[in-house]
Amino acid sequence: MxxxxxxxxxxxxxxxxxxxxxxxxxxxxxxxxxxxxxxxxxxAGIFNPVVLKRFSIVWNATKQIQRLQEVFGQFEKLLNKKYIYNFPVYRIFNDEQEKKTWIKKATTHPDLIDYLSTETEQLNSYSSIKNPIGSGEVLHTGRVDLxxxxxxxxxxxxxxxxxxxxxxxxxxxxxxxxxxxxxxxxxxxxxxxxxxxxxxxxxxxxxxVIGVKGEVLKIETNAKLPEAVVKGKEFLMPLGENQYFVGATYDRDNVNYENTEEAKQYLIDGVQNFFEDNFEVVEQHASIRPTVVxxxxxxxxxxxxxxxxxxxxxxxxxxxxxxxxxxxxxxxxxxxxxxxxxxxxxxxxxxx
Ligand SMILES: Cc1cc2nc3c(=O)[nH]c(=O)nc-3n(C[C@H](O)[C@H](O)[C@H](O)COP(=O)(O)OP(=O)(O)OC[C@H]3O[C@@H](n4cnc5c(N)ncnc54)[C@H](O)[C@@H]3O)c2cc1C
Structure with missing residues (x-):
């Protein structure tokens, strides 16, 4: 034994x-x-302390952000490879009101001051990104290559x-x-x-435990894009070598592990909402998030x-x-x- x-x-x-x-x-x-x-x-392995729908802070975010750097750093040390990629998240504004709310929270909200930048024009130099009202930058964000x-x-x-x-x-x-x-x-x-x-x-x-199915795409494009997550209707995240992650769907009704054409089209439409360049879908994946009531x-x-x-x-x-x-x-x-x-x-x- x-x-x-x-x-x-x-x-x-x-x-x-x-x-x-x-x-x-x-x-x-x-x-x-x-x-x-x-x-x-x-x-995607994204870590982001801010809820991008409401511009509010994630539960216990500061402690979590600090600890994840330490723990995934231990994996890097043990396995002698890089897994943590620190880069910003840019949230494209839908209207002027959103921009106003963002700036207000970035300057006055005690929980958010450290995480929201007041810069709103960082995406302007990327011609393939539709960004007429600007975008908010979230700090202390990035991705772990899980x-x-x-x-x-x-x-x-x-x-x-x-x-x-x-x-x-x-x-x-x-x-x-x-x-x-x-x-x-x-x-x-x-x-x-x-x-x-x-x-x-x-x-x-x-x-x-409630299953929430998520589907994601990996795409390839020659467009010039920032080393950052760009969040419009969907998000684009760099994976290196002209590849990007596009995500994600949230489906509580069809909880299974199948890739679907509907989700693929939904994600393509979502990314084309703000990204105006050619791309090719090279992979699609589905899984289930274990969420709780x-x-x-x-x-x-x-x-x-x-x-x-x-x-x-x-x-x-x-x-x-x-x-x-x-x-x-x-x-x-x-x-x-x-x-x-x-x-x-x-x-x-x-x-x-
Ligand atoms: C499309 C999508 C995108 C996501 N993007 C992000 C993101 O950007 N950032 C983020 O933080 N989170 C993201 N998530 C959520 C994140 O994936 C989950 O929070 C997390 O993976 C849950 O991890 P887990 O270890 O609990 O479960 P899992 O990763 O599902 O691992 C469970 C493991 O247990 C094994 N297992 C289960 N039962 C048994 C058994 N009886 N015997 C043997 N093995 C068993 C399974 O094979 C599996 O390997 C995303 C999820 C999805 C679906």
Missing amino acids: KKVEYIIVGQGVAGSCMAMKLLQENKSFVVIDNHFHKASAIA TNLLIDFKNYLVEKNSFIDETFDFSELKLDDNQAIYKNIEADKIIFAEGFNILNNPYFKNLP DRRPIIGAHPTYQQLICLNGMGTRGTMLAPVMVDDLYNFLENQQPIDKEANIERFYDKF
């Missing part, structure tokens, strides 16, 4: 940040993952004999008072970081089986949320610290 302190089920951004934390803390663990449509692998990070980290874990490539089989799980035994592995705790697939987990399936993550222990742990509900912002949620969860598990009550699974104990 192999003994570990933790089994992590799921190697998306949540499970990977958890594994990184355990590595840093010298805890023993194995990761189990079946690579079934992980949302993290197709996500697609490559997850592949490289998996290879690292395989090399360290800490990765099992399979679907977690619940019929092989035995629970006693303090432990969990899975096949030939004895673990103190099992952390389920399964993304939307948590709804197929017999222990956590009643959690109010009250828009907060769900972390903590199962009410009956305290050795079963939930790390879920990263919603539309896994890049920013995962590092801090992992810290909170680790402090709860190892140092008996309370979990942030807005993210604590206890708020849903009545569902079990």
